[in-house]
Amino acid sequence: MKNNYTNLLVNADGAILTIALNREKKRNAINTETIEELEHVFIHMPNTIKSVIIYGKGNHFCAGLDLSDLKETNSTEGVFHSRKWHRALDQIQNSPAPVIALLNGACVGGGLELASACHIRVAERTTFYALPEGQRGIFVGGGGSVRIPRLIGVARMTDMMLTGRVYKADEGYLVGFSQYVEKDGLGMEKALELANKISGNAPMTNYALTNVLPRIVEGGQDVGLMLESMTSAISQDAPEAKQRLKDFLEGRAKKVGE
Ligand code: 1HE
Numbered sequence: 001m002k003n004n005y006t007n008l009l010v011n012a013d014g015a016i017l018t019i020a021l022n023r024e025k026k027r028n029a030i031n032t033e034t035i036e037e038l039e040h041v042f043i044h045m046p047n048t049i050k051s052v053i054i055y056g057k058g059n060h061f062c063a064g065l066d067l068s069d070l071k072e073t074n075s076t077e078g079v080f081h082s083r084k085w086h087r088a089l090d091q092i093q094n095s096p097a098p099v100i101a102l103l104n105g106a107c108v109g110g111g112l113e114l115a116s117a118c119h120i121r122v123a124e125r126t127t128f129y130a131l132p133e134g135q136r137g138i139f140v141g142g143g144g145s146v147r148i149p150r151l152i153g154v155a156r157m158t159d160m161m162l163t164g165r166v167y168k169a170d171e172g173y174l175v176g177f178s179q180y181v182e183k184d185g186l187g188m189e190k191a192l193e194l195a196n197k198i199s200g201n202a203p204m205t206n207y208a209l210t211n212v213l214p215r216i217v218e219g220g221q222d223v224g225l226m227l228e229s230m231t232s233a234i235s236q237d238a239p240e241a242k243q244r245l246k247d248f249l250e251g252r253a254k255k256v257g258e
Contacts, residue, residue: 001041001044001045001046002040002041002044005022005037005040005041006033006037007021007022007023007031007033007034007037008020008021008022008034008037008038008041009022009057010041012048012049014199015048015049015050015051015199016049016050016051016052016053016192016195016196016199017041017045017049017051017052017053017097018052018053018054018055019038019041019052019053019054019055020054020055020056020057021034021054021055021056021057021061021062022057023057024056024057024058026063026066027056027058027060027062027063027105027106028056028057028058028060028061028062028063028111029062029063029064029065029066029067030062030064030065030066030110030111030114031066031068031069032066032069032081032084034066035084035085035088036084036088038088038091038092038114039084039087039088039091042088042091042092042095043091045095045097047096049097050097050198050199050201050203050206051097051098051099051100051194051195051196051198051199051206052095052097052098052099052100052195053099053100053101053102053188053191053192053195054092054099054100054101054102054114054118055101055102055103055104055187055188055191056104056105056111058105059104059105059126060104060105060106060107060111061101061102061103061104061105061106061107061111061115061127062106062107062108062110062111062114062115063106063108063109063111064106064108064109064110064111064112064113064132065109065110065141065142067136069081070138078141081141082141082142085110085113085141085142085143086142086143089113089114089117089142089143089147090117090143092114092117092118093117093118093119093147093210093214094210094211095210096203096206096207096210096211097206097210098119098120098198098206098209098210099117099118099119099120099210100118100119100120100121100122100191100194100195100198101114101115101118101120101121101122102122102124102187102188102191103115103121103122103123103124103127103169103178103187104123104124104126104127104184104187105126105127105128106128106130107123107127107128107129107177108128108129108130108131108132109130109131109132109133109140110141110142110144112129112130112131112144112148112177113140113142113143113144113147113148114142115177116143116144116147116148116150116151117143117147119209119210120179120180120194121177121178121179121180122178122179122180122182122187122190122191122194123169123172123173123177123178123180123181123182123187124169124181124182124183124184124185124186124187125169125170125181125182125183125184126169126184127168127169127172127178127181128166128167128168128169128172129160129166129167129172129177130160130164130165130166130167131144131148131157131160131161132164133161134160134161134162134163134164135164140161144157145157150217151175151176151177152175152176152177153175153176156175169181180194202235202238202240202241202244203238203240204234204235204238204240204241205235205241208231208235212227212231215227216228
């Protein structure tokens with residue numbers, strides 16, 4: 001897999017891939033090249049990678065869209081630019097290897113859209129969440145209108161954009177932005193612990209969670225229940241699942257919480 005990106009640091013360590021946004025001087029603001037590089041990483045990810053951690057170099061996860069990209073664009077270019085973000089973040093959401101976002105400092109605008117496309121968010125205490133698009137006279141364009149309400153609800157997103165409201169890490173945890181809050185400097189340790197657990201799961205379980213569950217949720221009850229039955233049966237049929245069930249029944253598997 002390619003690892004010489006201009007705006008990313010990409011490093012595979014066994015089954016875990018870490019991707020750092022590497023524009024610290026610009027607070028990891030995402031320009032066109034960065035979003036194209038993110039898409040490239042996920043398209044070309046080998047199936048030996050079982051989990052991914054995305055983080056930002058320095059004191060901020062990501063300051064959102066690089067606003068210098070917006071200079072002199074017309075509406076046609078604007079649509080294509082937004083669709084480029086959609087393609088890249090869809091690759092992340094649909095990645096067979098679950099993706100953990102490790103957050104610190106600013107997680108704003110397009111940075112929050114990127115974090116929302118990931119499957120788990122670990123926030124260090126410095127993290128703050130905002131959607132400054134409202135104040136910049138624009139709208140979200142990186143899938144935020146679809147993914148952010150799934151995390152925090154429509155009313156909270158509307159308030160954030162109308163009023164510029166900022167959520168701190170602890171509040172963000174309570175409203176649903178992150179599943180974990182960690183002390184500063186300890187986020188990577190937690191993310192790696194989670195990535196190792198995820199990497200040990202059966203591949204079909206992880207695939208069902210990243211690729212089937214979101215479709216069940218969007219598909220309505222009747223379609224959802226049918227998809228659930230199909231996924232459940234396919235996952236049970238895998239030799240690895242059969243072995244895991246046997247291990248439990250014969251007393252070799254860990255109990256819940258161990
Ligand atoms: C940037 C960007 C950026 C920083 N585009 N250059 N996002 C925003 O509206 C957030 C704008 N950024 C900020 O509010 C602040 O930079 C932070 C709170 C994130 C960090 O503050 P701080 O004091 O640590 O850094 P700084 O001094 O403001 O920024 C350092 C440099 O990064 C500075 O450039 P320099 O040449 O003067 O050193 C900043 O101009 C630059 N910088 N953020 C371009 N975003 C798919 S649609 C998504 C739409 C959006 O994401 S809109 C929201 C954009």
